[in-house]
Amino acid sequence: MRDDLLQPGRLWWNWFGEQYFVPRYVAKPRTEEDVQDIVRAARRMDLPIRASGAGHSNPAVVPTPGIHVDFDDFRDVISVDPDLLRVVVRPGIRVGDLSRFLRTRGMSLNNQGDIDTQTIAGAIMTATHGAGITLPCFSAQMIAARMVIADGSILDLSAETDGELFKAFRTSLGMFGLIVSITLQAVPSYNIRKTSWNADTEDCLTSLHDLLRDNRTFWFFWLPHKDSADLFELPATVPSRTTRDNDICHMRAYNAVPASTPAPALNAGEVFDHSSVIYPNVYMPNFREVEYAVPFARFEETFDALRQLFRSTYPEALFPIECRPVKADDSYLSAYSERDGYALSVSGPLEESTWPMLRDVDAIFDRYDGRPHWGKHHFMSQARMEKLFPRYDTFKALRREIDPDGIFLNDHLRALFV
Known part of the structure; x- marks a missing residue:
């Protein structure tokens, strides 16, 4: 093992600053052999291991008292x-x-x-x-x-x-x-023509399925107030079909063409560039977030319940709610495992007062069989996991087979997967 591979632990925190810890050791591998040496050292010292990427997950998926592996x-x-x-x-x-x-x-x-x-x-x-x-x-x-x-x-x-x-x-x-x-x-390689506009919420919902069908990608942000767009740095100068300054939607349609296709003439609210340029947005880590995916057919009733909750109980809440459809896959623990889903992301400020609101939001998602995004805050229990994920028990059995001593677990994961 490289002499400098295991270093004394130092403070690590995630993108939002919500999760932080100091492990016994930190390791920054550069080769496969480094990674093998780290695992073998952990076994000799009877220490758990957790790895980090860029720290974008909200929950405590990284913290460990043992060895923190930094893949940077x-x-x-x-x-x-x-x-x-x-x-x-x-x-x-x-x-x-x-x-x-x-x-x-x-x-x-x-x-x-x-x-x-x-x-x-x-x-x-x-x-x-x-x-x-x-x-x-x-x-x-x-x-x-x-x-x-x-x-x-x-x-x-x-x-x-x-x-x-x-x-x-x-x-x-x-x-x-x-x-x-x-x-x-x-x-x-493909380019994307992205079209953005604002509309009243009723107009968004009325045209939703046509927009989903007619565009490669369509999603929207519900803005409880016009100023909500500023919190996610959404563009201010887009065509608007709204009749009011609150309870509106910021709409986005994305359509792809081969990278060799010349740039078209663009209308107001449109941009055109390579997929690597068009997809990313800039966000400041100024929010606390939960995201759940409900069955696709239950999106409208879930959205309506959230909309009513915010308008009646949290009328001063400002952060947008992001709504995105996702096709089913075959991963055991994906929020879209064996069912098409509609993800709804709800945020609030990084303050203690946000937690009661997110708990109320979670209760709505629980009512409509929402599955969590594992990189966002959630309030899952083993009982909820059993209800929501048909292959949950099989996943746990496979995890035990691959890692019988739980070397790759931490407290957050152990509560759900042991």
């Missing part, structure tokens, strides 16, 4: 297959860095979320997503992976050869081992 120096592109449109990367590479790299090779990610500073591994392991009724979450783009498991050995997994285990691994929050490489299925 383990973020290169290993190989590219231009014929099969596949790329192999290290776990610490950022989504945006990979998306921009793929552009230079004539490729794009099939879909991505509106924050691109997350690591690839973190986005996949938490089932982070973009939007579109034909587009599944980010983890569906992973077709193979290589990881170091609890005994320090290498385990190669692929969708083609490892069936059920791979489905469980896709959204496993780092509980199966330390990832050392990920193989992603890309698509031919």
Whole structure:
């Protein structure tokens, strides 16, 4: 083992500043052998291990008293297959860095979320997503992976050869081992024409299914007040069809064309560029957030319940509610496991007073069978997990088989998965 691989622990905190801890050791691997040495050292010292990406998860998925593995120096592109449109990367590479790299090779990610500073591994392991009724979450783009498991050995997994285990691994929050490489299925490079406008909420809901059908991607932000847009830095100068200054929607439609297509003449509220440029938004970490995905067919009633809650009980709340459809996938713990979903993200300020509001929001999601986004705050219990995830018990059994001593768990995960 490199003499400098295990360093004394130092303070780590996440993007929002809500989670922080000091582990016994911190390690920044640069090779697969480094990762194996870290796991073997942890076993010798009887210490747990948790890895971090870019720290974008709200819950306490990283904190550990043992060894904190920081993948920030383990973020290169290993190989590219231009014929099969596949790329192999290290776990610490950022989504945006990979998306921009793929552009230079004539490729794009099939879909991505509106924050691109997350690591690839973190986005996949938490089932982070973009939007579109034909587009599944980010983890569906992973077709193979290589990881170091609890005994320090290498385990190669692929969708083609490892069936059920791979489905469980896709959204496993780092509980199966330390990832050392990920193989992603890309698509031919494409540009996006994005159209933004504001509308009254009633108009949004009336036209919702037409907009979902007619656009590759459509999503909207419900703005309880006109000034709500400023909190997420949404553009102020877009065409407006609103008749009031509150209870309105900021609408977005995205449509793709091959990268070779010339830029069209653009109307007000439109932009056109490569997918790597159009997808990401800039957000300040000034909010506390929950996000749940309800069954697609229950979106309207869930949204109506949230809308009424805020208008009646929290009329001063300002943060937008983000609403995005996502196609079903086959991952065991994805919020879209075996069902099309509609994700609703609800935020409040980073203040203690936000928690009661989020609890009330959670009660609505519980009523409508909402499944959590694992990178956002949630209030899950084992009883709720059993109700919501048909393969929950199978996932736990596979986790115990891969990591029988729970070396990759922490207190937050142990409460749900042991």
